[in-house]
Amino acid sequence: TGAFDFTDHSHRRYNPLTDSWVLVSPHRAKRPWLGQQEAPFKPDIPEYDEKCFLCPGNDRATGGKNPKYESTYIFQNDYAAVKTDQPSLKETGDKDSLKNRLFKVQSVRGNCFVICFSPKHNVTLPLMSKDDLVKVVGAWQKLYTDLSKQAIEEHKPFKYLQIFENKGTAMGCSNLHPHGQAWCLETVPSEVSREFKSFDKYKAANHTDLLADYVELEMQEKTRTVFENDTFLVVVPYWAVWPFETMVVAKTKIPNITSLNEAQKRDLASALKILTTKYDNLFETSFPYSMGIHQAPLNATKEELDHSWLHLHFYPPLLRSATVRKFLVGFELLGEPQRDLTAEQAAERLRKLDGEIHYTANL
Amino acid sequence: TGAFDFTDHSHRRYNPLTDSWVLVSPHRAKRPWLGQQEAPFKPDIPEYDEKCFLCPGNDRATGGKNPKYESTYIFQNDYAAVKTDQPSLKETGDKDSLKNRLFKVQSVRGNCFVICFSPKHNVTLPLMSKDDLVKVVGAWQKLYTDLSKQAIEEHKPFKYLQIFENKGTAMGCSNLHPHGQAWCLETVPSEVSREFKSFDKYKAANHTDLLADYVELEMQEKTRTVFENDTFLVVVPYWAVWPFETMVVAKTKIPNITSLNEAQKRDLASALKILTTKYDNLFETSFPYSMGIHQAPLNATKEELDHSWLHLHFYPPLLRSATVRKFLVGFELLGEPQRDLTAEQAAERLRKLDGEIHYTANL
Ligand SMILES: O=P(O)(O)O[C@H]1O[C@H](CO)[C@@H](O)[C@H](O)[C@H]1O
Ligand SMILES: O=P(O)(O)O[C@H]1O[C@H](CO)[C@@H](O)[C@H](O)[C@H]1O
Numbered sequence: 040t041g042a043f044d045f046t047d048h049s050h051r052r053y054n055p056l057t058d059s060w061v062l063v064s065p066h067r068a069k070r071p072w073l074g075q076q077e078a079p080f081k082p083d084i085p086e087y088d089e090k091c092f093l094c095p096g097n098d099r100a101t102g103g104k105n106p107k108y109e110s111t112y113i114f115q116n117d118y119a120a121v122k123t124d125q126p127s128l129k130e131t132g133d134k135d136s137l138k139n140r141l142f143k144v145q146s147v148r149g150n151c152f153v154i155c156f157s158p159k160h161n162v163t164l165p166l167m168s169k170d171d172l173v174k175v176v177g178a179w180q181k182l183y184t185d186l187s188k189q190a191i192e193e194h195k196p197f198k199y200l201q202i203f204e205n206k207g208t209a210m211g212c213s214n215l216h217p218h219g220q221a222w223c224l225e226t227v228p229s230e231v232s233r234e235f236k237s238f239d240k241y242k243a244a245n246h247t248d249l250l251a252d253y254v255e256l257e258m259q260e261k262t263r264t265v266f267e268n269d270t271f272l273v274v275v276p277y278w279a280v281w282p283f284e285t286m287v288v289a290k291t292k293i294p295n296i297t298s299l300n301e302a303q304k305r306d307l308a309s310a311l312k313i314l315t316t317k318y319d320n321l322f323e324t325s326f327p328y329s330m331g332i333h334q335a336p337l338n339a340t341k342e343e344l345d346h347s348w349l350h351l352h353f354y355p356p357l358l359r360s361a362t363v364r365k366f367l368v369g370f371e372l373l374g375e376p377q378r379d380l381t382a383e384q385a386a387e388r389l390r391k392l393d394g395e396i397h398y399t400a401n402l
Numbered sequence: 403t404g405a406f407d408f409t410d411h412s413h414r415r416y417n418p419l420t421d422s423w424v425l426v427s428p429h430r431a432k433r434p435w436l437g438q439q440e441a442p443f444k445p446d447i448p449e450y451d452e453k454c455f456l457c458p459g460n461d462r463a464t465g466g467k468n469p470k471y472e473s474t475y476i477f478q479n480d481y482a483a484v485k486t487d488q489p490s491l492k493e494t495g496d497k498d499s500l501k502n503r504l505f506k507v508q509s510v511r512g513n514c515f516v517i518c519f520s521p522k523h524n525v526t527l528p529l530m531s532k533d534d535l536v537k538v539v540g541a542w543q544k545l546y547t548d549l550s551k552q553a554i555e556e557h558k559p560f561k562y563l564q565i566f567e568n569k570g571t572a573m574g575c576s577n578l579h580p581h582g583q584a585w586c587l588e589t590v591p592s593e594v595s596r597e598f599k600s601f602d603k604y605k606a607a608n609h610t611d612l613l614a615d616y617v618e619l620e621m622q623e624k625t626r627t628v629f630e631n632d633t634f635l636v637v638v639p640y641w642a643v644w645p646f647e648t649m650v651v652a653k654t655k656i657p658n659i660t661s662l663n664e665a666q667k668r669d670l671a672s673a674l675k676i677l678t679t680k681y682d683n684l685f686e687t688s689f690p691y692s693m694g695i696h697q698a699p700l701n702a703t704k705e706e707l708d709h710s711w712l713h714l715h716f717y718p719p720l721l722r723s724a725t726v727r728k729f730l731v732g733f734e735l736l737g738e739p740q741r742d743l744t745a746e747q748a749a750e751r752l753r754k755l756d757g758e759i760h761y762t763a764n765l
Contacts, residue, residue, distance in 0.1 A: 366574025
């Protein structure tokens with residue numbers, strides 16, 4: 040009955056970072072789509088919007104006022120998910136009671152920030168200059184450094200800084216103004232701690248870093264590489280879940296964004312610009328995604344530094360066009376994540392796309 | 403600084419079924435929402451739609467024709483994610499190579515089915531009679547029995563039957579016609595296998611079933627109970643992620659849907675009717691969700707039966723109104739799932755809602 044064909048036959052691939060599986064059903068992309076359509080992107084947005092909470096000089100939702108900032112701008116989230124001060128949570132009752140056995144709970148303190156990427160309301164990462172993107176990386180670095188310092192000098196409950204961006208309404212972004220967020224917690228969040236656990240396990244078994252080996256292997260295979268520069272490799276991971284998911288991974292051991300030297304910092308800015316330009320060019324739209332930076336905890340111990348390896352994950356939902364996304368729902372939530380094209384197919388499409396000229400330049 | 407208040411202070415709760423955490427930030431529900439609005443539900447839908455692939459007597463997407471069915475109707479998915487026959491996947495290369503170490507892959511065979519709940523295009527579970535819902539449970543039972551038999555008698559690659567429903571466009575449903583799906587795989591999917599692992603671990607440590615203890619505890623506490631009947635408890639789990647997530651859990655050990663006796667079968671139908679009526683009444687809309695049944699594998703071994711306990715998970719996305727949903731995006735995907743109200747707050751609202759009379763009856 041012929042040979043197994045990865046572009047046609049269903050298979051599962053294992054994600055060694057999170058110890059999970061994804062079901063790949065590449066033939067399923069052929070089915071018609073009659074479900075929800077995402078709102079098409081409207082290109083005629085003004086550079087300044089007087090009703091925007093993030094534009095320079097404007098009032099914010101809870102009363103503050105933004106300065107007339109000219110580059111990036113960091114402020115504390117007006118609706119922070121975690122706060123620096125709250126009463127401590129005391130353990131109650133019998134340690135062996137059913138309740139203490141089944142209901143584990145921890146207090147979580149921390150702080151949340153918004154990072155405006157630009158004063159211009161109508162740009163996005165791919166539409167900004169490389170110099171401006173270097174400033175965005177600089178803002179992330181500054182936050183990482185400041186919070187590390189506050190943790191030590193002011194005993195603030197800051198252990199892990201999760202930097203992320205939700206871009207586009209499809210990914211729950213509630214304001215078009217180009218911005219990301221950073222939530223700083225007194226604990227390492229689950230996804231990150233799952234990765235650290237895997238890195239430790241891999242190192243104990245193989246005496247090398249999982250991501251070092253992974254980068255080496257992807258650079259040999261080349262079929263999932265989107266592009267690379269001196270410092271970073273951009274791949275569709277072998278175990279990608281989201282249709283055009285990518286990982287921007289340091290080629291050598293760089294524990295966190297503040298360990299980047301000037302050239303490496305420019306390489307990160309450049310990787311971000313090329314990747315997001317390719318994304319926009321894929322379906323000729325402002326491509327939605329959630330992305331985030333995984334790196335060392337703040338003020339990392341020697342052990343923590345040892346298993347930290349800077350990388351970014353991009354999770355974009357679009358599957359077929361500017362308006363048709365992948366839904367990770369019933370089977371995915373109850374059974375196992377499922378995708379409709381192979382990682383190699385996604386990588387090939389992204390690789391071939393222009394990463395220099397944004398599609399709107401030709402309009 | 404006062405006492406710790408679960409309705410105001412941020413905390414994490416542990417989910418012992420999937421070995422994961424959720425960040426609860428109850429004060430965050432106050433922030434304004436300027437993001438995506440879900441399409442409001444349109445009530446004037448015809449009982450029969452000539453363009454629907456699922457209505458009785460109509461042509462299907464790939465050429466077949468539906469019979470003029472009068473109750474439930476099961477057929478093989480025209481775009482199945484897994485198939486019964488495909489070439490086997492041979493292991494290649496050196497077992498210790500980097501590739502075999504980092505890229506684990508398995509072939510997956512199986513079959514996928516669609517279950518139409520009713521011939522009427524414009525009903526949903528809460529709008530169907532209890533007798534009709536008993537027939538839906540009967541259709542699930544029949545599928546479970548038939549596939550178990552085919553696995554044994556025809557050596558079909560069927561090990562686990564994941565029954566689920568994606569309801570509403572917000573949860574990726576592409577056809578309004580009331581229907582669910584069932585994907586049958588030759589392996590136990592990750593989410594289910596994660597639960598089985600937890601059940602085994604708990605039993606080894608405590609010599610009881612995790613869900614037996616959990617039901618007992620929830621029935622003592624009552625604060626997360628939505629309602630119950632003789633056979634099932636409906637709760638917002640202590641560790642709920644989705645705003646109005648619920649679990650319909652058997653009160654005593656019932657391994658799978660075919661082990662329900664007639665009275666228990668009616669109790670399941672009744673629980674489904676009451677829960678989905680409450681859901682619709684919450685925001686006076688046709689409430690979207692993904693739901694699925696977790697139960698014993700097909701033809702379970704003694705060990706497999708031993709850790710199986712019938713329960714259903716409902717994952718509904720709506721947070722504040724018929725048009726404003728929760729997005730599990732940046733922080734949730736990269737860091738840790740986060741919710742904006744406590745499980746107790748959600749349960750109280752659901753508990754107080756009418757579960758008998760659907761809001762449309764008063765229109
Ligand atoms: O099979 P459907 O209804 O076309 O598709 C829906 O459910 C599937 C199973 O959860 C998902 O993989 C799809 O992304 C979703 O759109
Ligand atoms: O903080 P925002 O942008 O208002 O909110 C968005 O990002 C958060 C962090 O991923 C999510 O919890 C929210 O559901 C989402 O809408």
